[in-house]
Amino acid sequence: MSVLVIGALLACVPVPAAGAAGAVLERAKPVSRIDHLIAELRRDPVYVTDHAPRALPADAAGRIKKAVARLGVPAYVAVTPTVLADGYGTEDLVPLLHDDLGRPGVYIVADPTSPSFTAVQYGGATLPVKDAMWATASExxxxxxxxxxxxxxxxxxxxxxxxxxxxxxxxRPKSKTRIALDAHDRSERAASRAEWRAFATGTALSGGALLLLLLLLASYRNRRRKARAGKTRSKARPVSAAGGRKRR
Structure with a gap:
């Protein structure tokens, strides 16, 4: 009897429609970084991440908007760490953003945490975008x-x-870090050369002093040897009381 009651109650529970279930699953699906960038660019054509505050000035968005406005064509700029963009590099993100937005213009993606920078133009008046991109990287x-x-x-x-x-x-010009490292290396080499010169000078001076000491010691020993030899010869030739040599 209880089984029949439970079955009747379950039969009365409304089954969600397929569309409603799909909507629930869609809401539950996490939004990818690419989707987030596309949504941001639909709202504002210049997106600047807030994940790299140390790498970007406070007026980054304003300066970028002022710059790209001079191009005279629509421009879409995404400044974002590529490490957060689902593993895509800047050269991969540009076509992805264009495909989803479907709008003509110059698309720029820059990574504030690395030198990665890509710019591509889709439609509209032709600008020297590719040449400018490579020239920027070299300058x-x-x-x-x-x-x-x-x-x-x-x-x-x-x-x-x-x-x-x-x-x-x-x-490409040297980075500030490379310049600082080169300066440190030059300082280390200069200090090493100074230490070597000081060591060589000290060695030369101490070597000269040691040589002088050895020469003096050799001279002293030579004089003593000569003095002992003279005494030995004197003892070997005794003189008689009459002033002549003693005969054997």
Whole structure:
């Protein structure tokens, strides 16, 4: 009897519709970093992470917006640590963001914690984006920062010499860390040379003093040897009372 009652009660419980169940599962699914970036760029075309406060100035977003506005075309910028972006690098994020947003313009992704920087243009008036991207990488040190990279990129795009600057790019300037390390190495080498000179000078002086001491000692021993030899010869030739030599 109890089994029948329980079965009747269960039969009265409404079964959720398939659509409602799907909605519940969708809400339960965690939002990926890519989805978060896309949602942010739909709201504001310039997104600056709050996960790298030490690597970005307080006015980072404002400076980037001011810079890309000079391009004269739509621009979408995501400044985010790629380590948080589901393992994608900046070169991978750009097409992903464009595919989801589906809007023409210049797409820029910069990592504030590394020198990684990628810019691609989709549709619209053709700008020397690729040349400017590579020229930016050659003109700035690896620790220049995302804001400086975007500002230099825009400046090169608008310079009219993006290709020439890319081709003229030499070795990348040294980072502040590399400059500090090189200065430390030079200081260490200078200190080592100074210590070696001091050691060599001290060795030369002590060696000279030791040589002088050895010469004096040798001279003293030579004089004593000669004196002993003279005494020996004197004893070997005794003189008689008459002044002649004693005959044997």
């Amino acid at each position: 700035l040190p690896s620790d220049a920062g995302a804001v400086a990279m975007v500002e230099r990129f825009v400046e090169i795009v608008l310079s009219g010499r993006a290709k020439e600057r890319r081709e003229a790019g030499g070795p």
